[in-house]
C-alpha cells in the first residue's frame with residue numbers, strides 16, 4: 049500500500065468528502081423516515097381494512113416508499129462500501145496491481161453514476177420542458193415524451209415527481225463514488241460514518 | 255457474447271455486482287445500435303422495484319432485526335435444542351431444524367440468512383465449530399425460507415404462470431421436508447469424517463424448563479400465522495404485524511428490547527434491504543435488455559432441438575437455470591426465465607406448471623448459493639465476517655446434496671404434487 | 676427493407692390476447708413473404724404497461740397491446756369504454772367495440788399518448804365472486820371488494836356502497852380465502868384460470884363492465900412506415916382482433932357452464948337496479964368523458 053498523502057484541508061478533494069458526508073447524513077434520515085413510513089402505511093392499511101374502511105391509495109404509497117428506499121439506500125451503501133463485489137482476482141494480485149484494480153473499479157462506479165445522470169437528462173429533458181413553458185402537453189406534442197402528463201394510478205400524483213429519485217440517485221451516487229475515489233487515491237484520509245451499521249468492504253467481498 | 259465478456263471483465267475488476275449489471279446493460283445497448291433504449295433505462299430500473307411483492311423484503315429484514323434485538327430468535331433456537339438433545343453435531347442439526355421453523359415465518363432466503371447467521375453462527379463458533387462451516391451451513395438452512403411456505407418466490411411464480419397461489423405454496427411443503435431430511439442425513443454422514451462438537455447434555459427437567467421459558471416467544475409465529483388465517487393481513491402485512499408483536503414480546507416478555515433501539519434498527523434494516531433491492535433493480539434492467547436482444551428466446555429454441563423427452567428437458571432446464579442462477583438472483587431470474595421456459599414445458603412436454611414451478615424455484619434458490627453472485631453467501635459474509643468463497647468450498651457437499659434433491663424433484667412430480675391430490 | 680416488429684403484452688403466453696398477437700405476426704410474415712414479421716414479448720417481459728408505453732413513445736418498442744385501463748388513466752375520454760352498462764352481454768361487447776363510436780375513442784391517442792390505436796380486442800363481462808351471500812348489487816353494501824384499480828371501476832362500485840380494496844393480483848386468491856376481502860370482480864376467462872370458485876360462495880353476474888385492450892403502434896415507428904405497409908398492418912391486426920373477439924364470445928358460455936358444474940350459486944344482477952346505477956355513475960363521469968353518451972346510444976342499438 050502507498051502512504052496516503054497529507055490531507056489538503058482546503059482542496060477540492062476535501063470539499064467532495066464534505067459534500068458526500070452531508071448527503072450521507074441526509075440519506076440516513078431519509079432511510080429512517082422511509083422505513084417508518086412503510087411500517088405506518090402497512091399497519092394503517094391492516095387496521096382500516098379490518099374495520100371495513102380500506103384506504104384506496106395505501107398499497108401504492110407503500111410500494112413507492114420501497115422504491116425510494118432502494119435508491120436512497122443504494123446511494124448510501126456505495127459510500128459505506130457495503131455493496132457486493134467480486135475480488136477473487138484482485139486478492140491474488142500484488143499491492144500495485146490491486147491498487148490499480150481498485151481505482152478502476154471505483155472509476156467504474158463513477159462512470160455509471162455519470163452515465164445514469166446523462167440518461168436521466170435525455171429522458172426527463174429539463175431544457176425541453178422549460179422551453180415548452182412547463183406545459184406538459186405542448187412538450188409531449190413536440191417531443192413524443194409524455195413523462196410530465198402521467199399520474200400514478202391510485203395516489204394520482206404526477207409520476208415524474210416520484211421518479212425524480214432517479215436523477216437524485218444518479219447525482220448522489222456520482223458524488224459518493226468521487227468521494228470513495230478521493231480516499232482510494234490517498235488524497236484524503238478515510239472517513240468514518242456515524243449512525244450506520246459497521247461493515248468493512250473487505251468482509252463483504254470474497 | 256461481447257456483453258458477457260464485458261460483464262465478466264468489470265466483475266473481476268471488482269466493480270460492485272449491481273453496477274456491473276447496469277454497465278453491462280448499457281454496453282449491450284451501445285453494441286446493439288439501438289440507442290433509443292438509453293432513454294428507457296432509468297425508468298426500467300424504477301419499474302424493476304415498483305412491485306408490491308418486494309415490500310416484503312424490508313419488512314422481513316426488520317422483523318428479523320427486532321426478533322434478534324429482543325432475544326427472540328435465540329429462544330426459538332433454544333427450543334430446537336431442547337428437541338434435538340445431546341448428539342454429535344447437535345448444533346448443526348439445531349441450525350437446520352431452527353431454519354425450517356423460521357422458514358414457516360419468513361418468505362425470503364436472504365432475509366432468513368441474515369437473521370439466522372446472526373443467531374446461529376456465534377453460538378456454533380462458541381461450541382467449537384469452524385466459523386466458515388457454521389456460516390455456510392446457515393446459508394443452506396436459509397434455502398428453506400423460500401421453499402417452505404410462505405414464499406415470495408412462489409407467489410411471483412404463480413403470477414407469471416397463472417396458477418393458484420395456494421397450490422404453489424402447498425407444493426413447496428414436501429420439497430422443504432425432503433431438503434431438511436437430506437441435510438440431516440448429510441450432517442450425520444459428515445459426522446463420520448469430521449469431529450463435530452457434541453451438544454451439551456441436558457436432563458429432561460432442563461429441557462422442560464427450556465420449553466417453558468422459550469414458549470412465550472412462539473407468540474410471534476402464532477400472531478403472524480393467526481393474522482393471516484383470521485383475514486387480518488396478507489403474508490406481507492403479517493410481517494409488519496409480526497414486527498410489532500416481536501417488539502412487544504421483546505420489551506415486556508424477554509425484556510431485552512428497548513424502544514429507543516427502534517431508529518437504529520430501522521436504519522440498519524433499511525440499508526440491508528437496499529442492498530438486495532438495488533440488485534433487483536439492476537437485474538431487472540439487465541434482463542430487460544437481454545429479453546430485448548432475444549437472448550432467452552434463442553436459448554429456448556436451442557433447448558427444443560436438444561431435448562426429446564420431458565425428463566431430458568427438465569434436466570437441461572436445470573443446467574440452464576443453474577448457469578443463469580450464477581449471475582442473476584431469485585425473483586429477477588424467475589421473471590427472465592419462466593415466461594420463456596414454461597410454455598415449452600407445458601405445451602411441448604406436457605409438464606404440470608406447478609411441478610415445473612417447484613423445480614425452477616428450488617433451482618434459482620440454489621443459484622443464490624452458487625458463485626460468483628451467490629447473494630446468500632454475501633449476506634452471511636456481511637453478517638459474520640466469514641469469506642464467501644471459502645464458505646462455498648467448505649459446504650460443497652451441501653451444494654451437491656441440493657443438486658441431488660433437484661434431480662429427484664425433476665424426475666418425480668409427486669414430490670411437488672402429492673399433497674395437492 | 677425487412678422489419679421485425681417487437682410486440683409487448685402483459686398477459687401470459689397462452690392467453691387469448693397473446694395468441695392473437697402471435698397470429699398477427701404469422702399472417703404478416705406470410706403476406707409479405709418474410710419482409711415484415713413480429714416477435715411477441717408476453718407476461719410483461721418488457722415491463723409493465725406504463726413502462727411499455729414509455730418505450731412505445733420513445734420508439735424503442737414497435738407495438739404494445741395495452742389495456743383500456745392504462746389508456747383511460749392517461750386520457751379520461753378513453754375511459755368511456757370502461758363505463759358500466761354500455762351493453763349487457765359479452766356477445767354485445769363483441770359488436771360494440773367495432774362500432775364507429777368505440778373506434779372514434781382511439782383518435783385522440785396519437786396526440787395524447789404518441790401511439791396509434793389499431794382497434795379494440797376484448798375480455799368478457801366481469802362478474803363479482805363473493806364469500807358472502809349476494810342476490811344483487813344491493814348486497815354489495817359494506818363489502819370489501821377487490822377491484823381492478825382503475826378510477827371508473829372504483830366509482831362504479833363505490834356508488835353501490837362497496838368498499839373498493841386494492842389487493843395485488845398475485846394475492847387475490849389468498850385474500851379471498853383468508854377473508855381480507857369479501858368479494859372480487861374479474862372476467863370469466865381469468866376467474867376460471869385462477870379458480871376463484873374455490874374461494875367463493877356466489878358468482879354475481881353483473882353484466883356491467885368489461886376490459887378491452889387496444890393494439891398500439893409507436894407513433895415514431897408508424898411515421899417511418901410506407902403507406903402500403905400501414906394498410907397491410909391495419910388489415911392483419913383487424914383480422915386477428917376479429918378472431919380474438921369471436922373466440923372470447925364463443926368460449927364464455929362453456930366456462931360459465933363449467934362454473935355451474937362446480938355447484939357454486941350463480942346469480943344475475945336484476946335489470947331493475949341498472950337505471951339507478953347508470954344515473955349515479957354518469958353524474959360523475961359524463962362531464963369527464965362525454966363519449967359515454969354516444970357509446971350508450973350505440974350500445975342500445977345492438
Ligand code: NA
Pocket residue numbers: 356357358359360361362398399400401402403404405
Ligand atoms: Na418460508
Ligand code: NA
Pocket residue numbers: 579580581582620621622623624625626627628629
Ligand atoms: Na449465484
